[in-house]
Amino acid sequence: MISRIKRVSWYALTTTWTRRCRLIHTLPIPPSTASLSCAEDQEGAKVWLRSFEEAKTVPKSLVELTFSRSSGPGGQNVNKVETKVSARCHIDAPWIPMWARESLVMTPYYVKTSHSLLVSSTVSRSQARNIDDSLSKMHTIVMDAAKNFITSEPSAKQRQRVANLEKAHDSRRRLEKNKRSAVKKMRSNKGWSE
Template sequence: MKSLLLSISKINPLTRSIHFPFQIQRAFSTAKSLPTPPNLIVLEGPQDWAEARKWVLQFKDESIPRSLVELSFSRSSGPGGQNVNKVNTKATARCSASAYWIPLWARAALLKSPQYVSSTKSLLVTSTVFRSQSQNIDDCLAKLHALVLSAASAPIKNETSEETKKRVEGHQKAEKERNKMAKAFRSAVKKSRGKGGWEG
């Protein structure tokens, strides 16, 4: 048991940081998964948009569990006080950019984001907002969630509903008819003026 505990937590004396291996941390986490996105590399039409939108709505209400990221901790920089820079309160969360819960259609945008690390093909976010390590972890997960949600939502186009289309077409047709009648009326007025009045 002692050797197992030592393997879970590795302290680097040079960086004064604590690293929890991804695989070991997952083994001790409560199992929770995120909705699997549809297998769409590019969103090409109404059906794709609808499927992607459905996943986005599901993902929006979820939170990323700690078990799906690799966490590491280090001392926060900046002024001291309340032991902020004396303990490992800075949190860093990393996950593979090809994780099962990240949509394929969102990856092009994610690869261009500042949070993408090309050397490890992963997304990395950090937080030092709070004086609590646990709160900084939650902040990292919230940032990662917002990043993926934004990238996944951007390519989705809002298709006009069939009812709205018909209503717009009806308005356009009515407007065209009114313009036609107005034009005919103006033409008739001009003709009557040219003849000096209406003929009985």
């Protein structure tokens, strides 16, 4: 009987550890480049961004969550229950790309004293919903900052559209010039030079 209890507790420990490892590894690790100057860096960043977008939220294990009373919706409930959620993450965390950190420092979510990002949520009267909201906000902030530095080549369809717009612009410009030229010719042929 004792050995069975030991096995159960060992099993519980290993499943907890496995869950933690899965949570930590749900977010992809970005390429370790400070700038996206060459094509290889751009491609690596694009691959990372696609897999980061699929995650849709930051796992709870990667941020520090704090709870307090909020002034959001919920009536008297918010005076009694700590429903406001603040999610804090150090800006040098390994899941935040190096090339986006400069941009993140300029956002209003950056806290200079702790060198971290701080996102709060009081949208709902439920603490669990506010946790989900703050984690998805954190994900969106990091994703938007990282997207700003990734450039993509235009597709063949986009290039063709630009070429068609340029042709249309050139033809309109040529028509206007021909009209203006015709007006000037008509002025000079009125017999003024006799």
